[in-house]
Amino acid sequence: MSASFSNKEPFSSWGRIDRRLYPVARPRFAADLAKAIAAPDRPASVLPVGLGRSYGDSCLNAEGGLIVMTGLNRLIEIDEQGMVMRAQAGLSLGEALRVLTPKGLFLPVLPGSQFVTLGGAVANDVHGKNHLKNGTFGRWVRRIGLQRSHGPALSLAPDDPSGLFAATMGGFGLTGAISWVEIGLAPIGSAFLDAEDIPFSSLDEYFQLMAESETFEQRVAWIDCTRPGRGVFTRANVRHDGNFQIGPARPALSAPLDGASFLFNGVTLRAFNFAYAAAHRASVRPVHYSKFYFPLDAVGDWNRLYGARGFRQYQCVVPEGAARDAVHEMLYLIARSGEGSMLAVLKAFGPKPSPGLMSFATEGHTLALDFPNHGERTLRLMARLDEIVLEAGGRIYAGKDGRAPARTFQRMYPRWRELERMRDPAIRSDFWSRVSAT
Amino acid sequence: MTRPIARRVIILGAQSAIAEAAARRFAAEGSRFVLVGRDLARLNEIAADLRVRGAAACEVEALDLVEARDPRGRMRAWVDTLGGISLVLIAFGVLGDQEEAERDLHALDRLLAVNFNAPAVWAATAAEIMMAQGGGTVMAIGSVAGDRGRQSNYAYGAAKAGIGVFMQGLAHRLAPSGARAVLVKPGFVDTPMTAGFAKGGPLWASPDQIGAAIWRAADKGGPIVYAPWFWRFIMLIIRAVPAFVIHRSKL
Numbered sequence: 001m002s003a004s005f006s007n008k009e010p011f012s013s014w015g016r017i018d019r020r021l022y023p024v025a026r027p028r029f030a031a032d033l034a035k036a037i038a039a040p041d042r043p044a045s046v047l048p049v050g051l052g053r054s055y056g057d058s059c060l061n062a063e064g065g066l067i068v069m070t071g072l073n074r075l076i077e078i079d080e081q082g083m084v085m086r087a088q089a090g091l092s093l094g095e096a097l098r099v100l101t102p103k104g105l106f107l108p109v110l111p112g113s114q115f116v117t118l119g120g121a122v123a124n125d126v127h128g129k130n131h132l133k134n135g136t137f138g139r140w141v142r143r144i145g146l147q148r149s150h151g152p153a154l155s156l157a158p159d160d161p162s163g164l165f166a167a168t169m170g171g172f173g174l175t176g177a178i179s180w181v182e183i184g185l186a187p188i189g190s191a192f193l194d195a196e197d198i199p200f201s202s203l204d205e206y207f208q209l210m211a212e213s214e215t216f217e218q219r220v221a222w223i224d225c226t227r228p229g230r231g232v233f234t235r236a237n238v239r240h241d242g243n244f245q246i247g248p249a250r251p252a253l254s255a256p257l258d259g260a261s262f263l264f265n266g267v268t269l270r271a272f273n274f275a276y277a278a279a280h281r282a283s284v285r286p287v288h289y290s291k292f293y294f295p296l297d298a299v300g301d302w303n304r305l306y307g308a309r310g311f312r313q314y315q316c317v318v319p320e321g322a323a324r325d326a327v328h329e330m331l332y333l334i335a336r337s338g339e340g341s342m343l344a345v346l347k348a349f350g351p352k353p354s355p356g357l358m359s360f361a362t363e364g365h366t367l368a369l370d371f372p373n374h375g376e377r378t379l380r381l382m383a384r385l386d387e388i389v390l391e392a393g394g395r396i397y398a399g400k401d402g403r404a405p406a407r408t409f410q411r412m413y414p415r416w417r418e419l420e421r422m423r424d425p426a427i428r429s430d431f432w433s434r435v436s437a438t
Numbered sequence: 439m440t441r442p443i444a445r446r447v448i449i450l451g452a453q454s455a456i457a458e459a460a461a462r463r464f465a466a467e468g469s470r471f472v473l474v475g476r477d478l479a480r481l482n483e484i485a486a487d488l489r490v491r492g493a494a495a496c497e498v499e500a501l502d503l504v505e506a507r508d509p510r511g512r513m514r515a516w517v518d519t520l521g522g523i524s525l526v527l528i529a530f531g532v533l534g535d536q537e538e539a540e541r542d543l544h545a546l547d548r549l550l551a552v553n554f555n556a557p558a559v560w561a562a563t564a565a566e567i568m569m570a571q572g573g574g575t576v577m578a579i580g581s582v583a584g585d586r587g588r589q590s591n592y593a594y595g596a597a598k599a600g601i602g603v604f605m606q607g608l609a610h611r612l613a614p615s616g617a618r619a620v621l622v623k624p625g626f627v628d629t630p631m632t633a634g635f636a637k638g639g640p641l642w643a644s645p646d647q648i649g650a651a652i653w654r655a656a657d658k659g660g661p662i663v664y665a666p667w668f669w670r671f672i673m674l675i676i677r678a679v680p681a682f683v684i685h686r687s688k689l
Contacts, residue, residue, distance in 0.1 A: 004633075009637075026630065028455065029479070031479060074483055074487035077486065099490065099491060
């Protein structure tokens with residue numbers, strides 16, 4: 001039953017711009033996955049998806065069906081001595097942490113949400129606030145299971161000579177369904193971090209703080225887009241107090257209704273101003289991992305607050321040398337447009353190479369912010385940001401994007417044809433159709 | 439919060455999404471398991487996960503629970519494997535196809551056998567052992583569909599109603615011994631069994647919500663536990679609706 005495609009389930013990406021009904025298969029066991037992807041009666045194309053936290057169209061397939069992987073959420077093995085975990089790809093990072101934390105172990109790289117599957121983390125080669133120390137998620141992956149539409153289940157390691165491992169890291173799920181993931185773990189002394197907030201009033205101060213905070217594993221800045229240059233720099237290290245309290249499985253609050261973006265912006269800005277003021281009184285505060293890594297997860301479905309038209313996210317990276325000018329130019333452009341969210345996130349990527357053919361993270365600084373969807377107006381602004389990024393020799397985070405034209409994308413990711421060659425012919429996404437057009 | 443209790447748990451129909459969600463909660467408390475279901479590979483996937491989540495032991499056995507011979511002997515053997523028993527969870531079942539059961543009497547027979555005869559027999563074997571040891575809980579999964587016969591699924595509903603009365607009677611018989619019998623009655627649950635239904639909205643529960651209800655019912659409550667609890671009141675109303683109203687509906 002779970003290997004076959006049901007009729008019409010609603011699905012959308014996190015940005016909620018394109019909402020529609022899909023034929024959906026929900027495999028619960030490894031054998032179901034093999035059947036779903038190779039079934040003779042499956043839709044003309046399929047796309048394996050996780051928890052739908054990608055913002056754009058990389059988890060959408062308007063011309064076919066979806067294989068929702070979240071039923072394959074079992075742990076397979078944890079080697080506590082060897083610090084390795086193997087689990088089915090539909091397991092969420094948050095659920096993994098709830099099992100790992102009491103053992104004094106942790107995932108070495110975490111994105112901004114716990115509601116991301118292991119498979120999704122591999123497919124986007126995600127990064128965190130500790131890229132300078134640990135690089136991307138994919139650097140810690142020891143082995144993956146890959147189920148393609150033809151042939152046997154594969155087990156791939158980083159030294160895989162076919163190139164399929166590298167194509168699958170940050171490969172947007174296009175090379176096959178990632179069935180399980182084996183990843184190295186990091187030891188922790190606590191579920192809490194010591195975090196320090198430092199206010200700054202210019203980009204120069206941000207770059208200085210980033211450079212002089214070498215002893216801090218976690219480094220991130222929040223920028224006030226209404227007054228570019230002003231922000232709060234947060235740096236943190238894991239505590240060693242032996243308190244291994246686990247995080248919540250579900251959000252504490254739920255978005256009350258669609259389209260309260262005024263409320264959202266009001267609340268985030270007030271929270272920011274509060275943090276900004278508090279930061280002046282400075283001090284180190286203990287903060288639980290769930291609050292530190294996943295601040296937005298506290299409100300379930302916060303994406304609904306952007307209303308019926310949804311929103312877009314823009315994230316780019318620009319190389320170190322060009323970063324100062326490019327970030328400055330982007331922030332002023334956004335502030336003048338009045339289109340952006342009130343807050344942007346700015347952080348640094350270190351020199352550790354990403355393992356994927358199409359991985360986003362490259363050395364430099366990365367800026368991320370939301371845009372409520374105002375149609376053409378929003379697209380024009382994002383196209384101008386693309387020009388600044390290209391000029392600076394940077395690239396956008398394709399897994400978050402849902403609109404860059406093929407020409408732009410192909411200039412940023414010149415190796416895209418190698419992924420196209422290794423794509424599973426049964427797999428298609430709206431994203432890949434858009435960016436691989438010639 | 440009280441200290442977790444490591445239990446000895448037998449799950450019949452361990453491949454059910456609801457049973458697996460419940461098992462994860464018992465595993466986190468260090469419980470020992472015997473998992474019985476039809477497909478060995480699938481049982482092994484579930485067992486590996488339960489071990490990582492904290493299960494002290496997890497045996498699996500592939501068996502057709504409807505056709506199996508010597509249920510008394512088998513139940514005894516599983517209990518011996520665990521060195522005692524705290525909970526037997528009977529979770530297998532099929533929704534079936536009402537129209538097929540109307541056309542084909544073999545399909546009707548099969549639907550009743552899977553959802554009533556077999557669960558009743560297994561519950562009886564577990565009850566004997568629990569009565570003798572003076573404790574333990576035998577639990578079956580019913581359905582709100584068993585609360586009122588409706589044209590869309592009364593064959594399934596009748597079997598679930600039957601197992602409900604059986605567990606209620608068993609609870610009465612067990613009461614003096616200290617052992618318990620419980621029927622958990624889920625409402626709409628988002629599982630593979632209900633694939634193809636339009637889902638979403640406040641009436642649909644996740645397997646994990648039902649798993650939590652099972653976990654709570656292992657210690658107290660019953661003999662009839664609605665999951666989530668509000669279904670007790672919904673079904674109170676549905677049962678009170680006069681027949682002439684129901685007969686005009688497509689329910």
